[in-house]
Amino acid sequence: MxxxxxxxxxxxxxxxxxxxxxxxxxxxxxxxxxxxxxxxxxxxxxxxxxxxxxxxxxxxxxxxxxxxxxxxxxxxxxxxxxxxxxxxxxxxxxxxxxxxxxxxRFPSNRQLAKIGIQGDRATKNFDFHPEKYGDSVAMKISEKYAMTVERLSEQYPDVYHQMLRAKAVPYVHSLRQMYLAELRRLHEFSVNFGLKIQTSNEIFDEARELMRDAQTSEHILHNAIHDFQKVPFQENQYALDKDFAAIAKGRMSVELVNDESLNYRELKALLKAGNRSIAYSKLPCDKFYTLSEQLQKTATVSAFAKGDTVTLAYDSTYADQIEDLINFNQGEQLTAAETVNMLPTM
Incomplete structure (x- = not known):
């Protein structure tokens, strides 16, 4: 090269x-x-x-x-x-x-950093654990791939593309989700306070910056991929006005990620590794926010909001508990409790 x-x-x-x-x-x-x-x-x-x-x-x-x-x-x-x-x-x-x-077209180290990759040494981007594979295996891996990421792409293209799939793709995806989540937050803010806000307003500065970061990272990742069969990836089109309107009108799904949850990619990988299946449930946004803490205590949940509806993804083992939690009617329980209290004591 x-x-x-x-x-x-x-x-x-x-x-x-x-x-x-x-x-x-x-x-x-x-x-x-x-x-x-x-x-x-x-x-x-x-x-x-x-x-x-x-x-x-x-x-x-x-x-x-x-x-x-x-x-x-x-x-x-x-x-x-x-x-x-x-x-x-x-x-x-x-x-x-x-x-x-x-x-x-290979990106510079500065550009690689924008897709979550450390370019100066390939092994900095590897997830190999001595406690799992042993010190000798970890040492061999460290010595074999003791090179820059650019050299890795030339000498070990399969390993290089696996690194992009494992590290860069999720990182770039997270930047897009941060951008969309900020637009969703602004939409909810405008609805809650009955405001009509323009995307040219200062309140969109953070979203605009997040959009540029996501857009730039996608360009860099696209240029870093040598074989799109090994790393299927397509750049998204960005337009602040259109994206905000799509979210406001319920045409675009936004992943809801917080410190207590896994993103959807991580959840799928976790369940696949454990040979477990994934289940889905839907509920109104208001109910999701009310039940959020209880849902996370029940199972590891990934959530997507689209319009007024949230779709949950989770381990199917917990499907009955999740569905019961969603469909539980507080009013019915209170009525039942009152009825019990009215029964004569023995």
Whole structure:
């Protein structure tokens, strides 16, 4: 693999991507004004950044009139260098390097860290336990794979892809779930307080940052995979406005993860390792939040919210207990208790 090779993109292609589409791809809401657009890059009452269709450029009048082309807008929104912005923009819109045949697409150590991988030494990413395999086996593994992750990808591609499946894919998935969970939280906040909130509002800054982190990590993971049959992975499309609307309208499922629960991937792996099956139950969101603590005490539960409904996934061994807990009617129990109290004592 040629380590000195760099990606060279057609900058004119990148600069010709409609700047309004670039802004929208990074979660910025744009409002038409004639043939141009206005948008907010910060929390402000009136949009102060203008997107010019004719010159395909922008000017942020709220920030010392800073402006430029699509690459500069990408760099500004991601707080990154021009070189990184070029790659982010190209990946976002599916533009391949001009020198793709010779370009080494392997991520840098800094990029690998964004998908949960330590690039300087492959064995830092291995889960091998001396108490399980013995000190001698652990030592042999440590010595055999004492190399960088890039070297591992060249010499032991099967081991490399197994590492991506075990470490990088769950890590990247968790970043997406954090982003969606934040949107779900904002939706519930708006409903509870009867508010109509715009995604350009400052309250969405955290969600916007989480979206960029998830989007960037997916780009990096996609570039790190050499064989998609070994690591099936497809990048998701991100758009803050559309994602928030999908959650608000109950069209998108959001995994509910906390310190007491396992995510769905972990739960499936745990049950598979124990030759146990998985069961599913549904209940209203309000009831889930009321029963959450009791559910976790009954079994290890993974939960997904979609609209007003939560779907639970858990060890099927506990299906009867979970269903009884969900279907239990507090009113009926009180009525029964009152009836018992009215019976004559012997």
């Amino acid at each position: 040629n380590k000195s090779a760099r990606a060279f993109y057609d900058l004119e292609k990148l600069k010709s991507i409609p700047i309004a589409e670039v802004a929208q791809a990074y979660g910025i809401e744009v409002k038409p004004s004639g043939t141009d657009f206005w948008c907010k890059l910060r929390d402000e009452r009136t949009p102060s950044c203008k997107l010019y269709t004719k010159t395909n450029s922008f000017c942020d009048f709220g920030n010392t009139n800073y402006g430029g082309d699509t690459i500069q807008l990408t760099a500004f929104l991601h707080s990154c260098s021009r070189a990184d912005a070029i790659e982010i923009l190209a990946n976002t819109f599916g533009i391949a390097p001009e020198n793709q045949a010779t370009y080494n």
